[in-house]
Amino acid sequence: MKMNPVVHFEMPVEDRDRMVNFYSNVFGWECNKMGPEMGNYVVVMTTESDKKGPLKPGAINGGFFPKSVDNPSKYPSVVIQVDDINAHIEKVKSAGGHILGKPMEIPGVGWYVSFHDTEGNLISMLQPTS
Secondary structure (H helix, E strand, O other): OOOOOEEEEEEEEOOHHHHHHHHHHHHOOEEEEOOHHHOOOEEEEOOOEEOOEEOOOOOOEEEEEEOOOOOOOOOOEEEEEOOOHHHHHHHHHHOOOEEEEEEEEEOOOEEEEEEEOOOOOEEEEEEEOO
16 A cells, blocks of 8 residues: 655644744744635645755644634644545545535645544645646
């Protein structure tokens, strides 16, 4: 079976400015605040990257999403890259996981969906745009 790599991390944020200040000053991360059309997400670069992603093998970038009462994901999680999101949705379901909503398209990035694994951990999958 092909291994699917962890390619991204996500963490919740209460105050975007405070978070940007902390991670840029402490770790040197580059932070890009997205607007309401992208859910006020903050994309963070933790390593040198190009349009395809990190240049160093094994390194990943991430992002921060606003905490809210509506958002079930109040904890850090990882994003796993898959070739076929629909096939992996079926694999998650048949293995006892629970898909949270329908896959959504992130323009210029790919298709994304979150799920709970059999242990209740929040994980996401991403099928990158080719």
